[in-house]
Amino acid sequence: MNTHMSSTAVLPPAARMSNLWKSYEQGAIAVLNGVDLEVKQAQTVALCGPSGCGKSTLLHIIGGLDRPDHGEIEVHGRPLDANRNMVDFLRREVGFIFQLHNLIPDLTLEENCLLPAIAAGTPRHAALKRLEVLAERTGLQHRLGQRIQKLSGGERQRTAICRALMNRPAMLLADEPTGSLDERSSQGVFELLLELTRTEGVTLLMATHDLTLARRCDRLVQMRDGRIHEES
Amino acid sequence: MIFLRLIVVNLLRHRIRTVISMAGIAFSVAAMLTVVALLQGAIGMFSGILSSGAEMIVFERNVSDLFFSDVSQSAAAAIAKWPMVEHADPVLFGVVASEGHPIVTCFGVTATDARIHDAQWLAGGPQDFGRQDSVVLGDRAAQFLGATVGKQAQIGHETFTVVGIIRTRNGFEDGGVFMPINEARDFFHKQGSSVLTIKLRNKDDAAQFKADVHAQFKDLIALEDREFERTYSQFRILRATAWAVGICGLALGGLGVANTMIMSVFTRIREIAILRVNGFSGFQIAAVIFGESAVVSVLGGIAGAILGALTLVALKHIPALDGYVDGSLHPLLMFGVVLLALVTGMAGALYPTAYAMRIRAVEALRFE
Numbered sequence: 001m002n003t004h005m006s007s008t009a010v011l012p013p014a015a016r017m018s019n020l021w022k023s024y025e026q027g028a029i030a031v032l033n034g035v036d037l038e039v040k041q042a043q044t045v046a047l048c049g050p051s052g053c054g055k056s057t058l059l060h061i062i063g064g065l066d067r068p069d070h071g072e073i074e075v076h077g078r079p080l081d082a083n084r085n086m087v088d089f090l091r092r093e094v095g096f097i098f099q100l101h102n103l104i105p106d107l108t109l110e111e112n113c114l115l116p117a118i119a120a121g122t123p124r125h126a127a128l129k130r131l132e133v134l135a136e137r138t139g140l141q142h143r144l145g146q147r148i149q150k151l152s153g154g155e156r157q158r159t160a161i162c163r164a165l166m167n168r169p170a171m172l173l174a175d176e177p178t179g180s181l182d183e184r185s186s187q188g189v190f191e192l193l194l195e196l197t198r199t200e201g202v203t204l205l206m207a208t209h210d211l212t213l214a215r216r217c218d219r220l221v222q223m224r225d226g227r228i229h230e231e232s
Numbered sequence: 233m234i235f236l237r238l239i240v241v242n243l244l245r246h247r248i249r250t251v252i253s254m255a256g257i258a259f260s261v262a263a264m265l266t267v268v269a270l271l272q273g274a275i276g277m278f279s280g281i282l283s284s285g286a287e288m289i290v291f292e293r294n295v296s297d298l299f300f301s302d303v304s305q306s307a308a309a310a311i312a313k314w315p316m317v318e319h320a321d322p323v324l325f326g327v328v329a330s331e332g333h334p335i336v337t338c339f340g341v342t343a344t345d346a347r348i349h350d351a352q353w354l355a356g357g358p359q360d361f362g363r364q365d366s367v368v369l370g371d372r373a374a375q376f377l378g379a380t381v382g383k384q385a386q387i388g389h390e391t392f393t394v395v396g397i398i399r400t401r402n403g404f405e406d407g408g409v410f411m412p413i414n415e416a417r418d419f420f421h422k423q424g425s426s427v428l429t430i431k432l433r434n435k436d437d438a439a440q441f442k443a444d445v446h447a448q449f450k451d452l453i454a455l456e457d458r459e460f461e462r463t464y465s466q467f468r469i470l471r472a473t474a475w476a477v478g479i480c481g482l483a484l485g486g487l488g489v490a491n492t493m494i495m496s497v498f499t500r501i502r503e504i505a506i507l508r509v510n511g512f513s514g515f516q517i518a519a520v521i522f523g524e525s526a527v528v529s530v531l532g533g534i535a536g537a538i539l540g541a542l543t544l545v546a547l548k549h550i551p552a553l554d555g556y557v558d559g560s561l562h563p564l565l566m567f568g569v570v571l572l573a574l575v576t577g578m579a580g581a582l583y584p585t586a587y588a589m590r591i592r593a594v595e596a597l598r599f600e
Binding site: 060063065066087090091092096098102103104106107111114115116118119120124163167 | 233234235237238241242244245502503506507508509510511512513514516592593594597
């Protein structure tokens with residue numbers, strides 16, 4: 001699903017949301033209140049806003065992990081509804097990066113990165129070749145055999161980036177990817193994320209509190225009270 | 233390979249829980265093997281008593297137990313004369329009590345019976361068998377009755393002279409008393425015999441022999457040894473008991489596996505969510521859970537098979553059980569119990585797997 005910048009004009013948007021509503025506890029907690037948003041392919045978009053404004057929920061819905069109560073959503077030109085094979089969607093079209101990296105601690109860095117490839121049934125040699133490229137780009141090539149417990153916070157998040165890109169998804173969904181890192185590591189991970197998304201031609205939707213980082217994306221979308229507040 | 237690692241890693245993460253679960257399966261399998269082997273041994277032994285060098289057995293139709301069977305002397309004599317019959321030996325089974333031993337099995341046999349002439353004579357000889365008011369004792373019976381050759385032994389309400397002590401190939405017979413068939417008839421107030429053991433000149437005549445018995449003696453039935461072993465109700469009850477006890481044991485082991493797998497799933501809901509987010513399908517998650525269960529149950533099953541075999545070896549060396557234990561574990565039986573352990577483990581993993589497959593990644597990722 002790799003997409004090239006030169007072809008974005010003829011391709012459908014990476015994601016298009018129209019009047020998305022989402023609430024929890026039978027409507028008691030409203031999280032999204034009519035979100036309209038369109039994201040172009042290979043664009044880097046930062047979602048900013050206070051805690052609880054709906055950034056993570058929006059990412060989960062775009063990534064197919066959750067469903068809206070109302071509204072329409074299309075990802076890569078196709079509705080994200082019950083007719084879509086969500087397992088295949090998760091395997092090939094999107095990659096997730098979380099604040100708490102969500103790696104499996106007892107597996108090695110290499111094994112964690114290979115999980116999406118195993119799920120998708122990618123031949124081992126092809127998966128290893130892909131990992132080799134990603135590990136070199138993320139500077140983890142000498143840490144492949146290390147267990148996750150032995151990695152620093154920055155290394156763990158770079159591992160999570162590797163894993164998210166393993167199956168060449170067209171879109172990366174990053175939920176506070178630098179939220180648990182110190183300033184220096186945070187800068188390094190963000191630089192890497194930007195570089196990789198650009199070289200791989202991947203769309204990036206990133207929820208963040210860090211406006212400094214957010215301003216370096218192609219687009220900054222501010223959310224408040226479950227709505228898109230302003231864009232720049 | 234990483235799939236296997238996912239399975240093994242989780243088992244190693246909770247080593248004690250894994251070992252306890254395997255031990256549960258191992259003890260269940262060992263218990264099952266031991267009970268089955270003991271009862272198979274008993275069946276083999278009883279079957280050996282009945283056939284003893286013969287290949288067919290004739291007894292009264294529709295009796296619940298061979299002790300109640302009565303084959304008349306005239307029928308026995310007629311059958312013995314059939315050209316296809318090499319020899320027909322009447323055997324009368326009876327049970328008496330002696331001091332301190334409420335059940336002593338008595339065998340009324342002829343001098344030509346394989347039990348007598350094929351036995352190892354520890355004292356006396358075959359020529360002594362048949363003397364009036366005399367008995368031959370199996371060596372275990374001689375021990376527990378405290379009898380030696382030439383001495384008197386109290387059997388039931390009568391006293392007999394012991395004229396020989398024998399060791400047969402059958403532990404049950406070694407605990408028995410052998411008396412001439414006519415003495416036995418008097419002693420047990422019976423006219424005929426319990427069974428007639430038949431050796432045919434040509435084994436291929438078995439079907440014809442059965443048909444002839446059916447045609448000429450409506451109250452009798454003739455069965456080949458294996459057929460008898462398979463159909464005799466007492467043996468079927470024994471077999472059913474063995475398997476029922478074994479399966480109950482295994483079910484307990486299965487509950488242990490179920491408990492382990494439930495804990496395994498509940499303690500890593502977040503990890504399962506991570507797999508889902510990374511594209512693992514419900515079936516792939518199920519394969520991981522079932523894989524863990526399979527490892528636990530197969531390793532437990534193998535350990536149980538070894539433990540069961542060792543237990544049987546130990547039991548074989550207990551003199552009181554001599555002959556009762558069938559120590560030969562057929563590879564198919566071993567394979568069968570390990571397979572049964574695997575099936576039990578899989579059954580135990582059903583609910584945890586169904587639960588794991590239903591985990592919603594978005595909710596589970598919030599799970600701490």
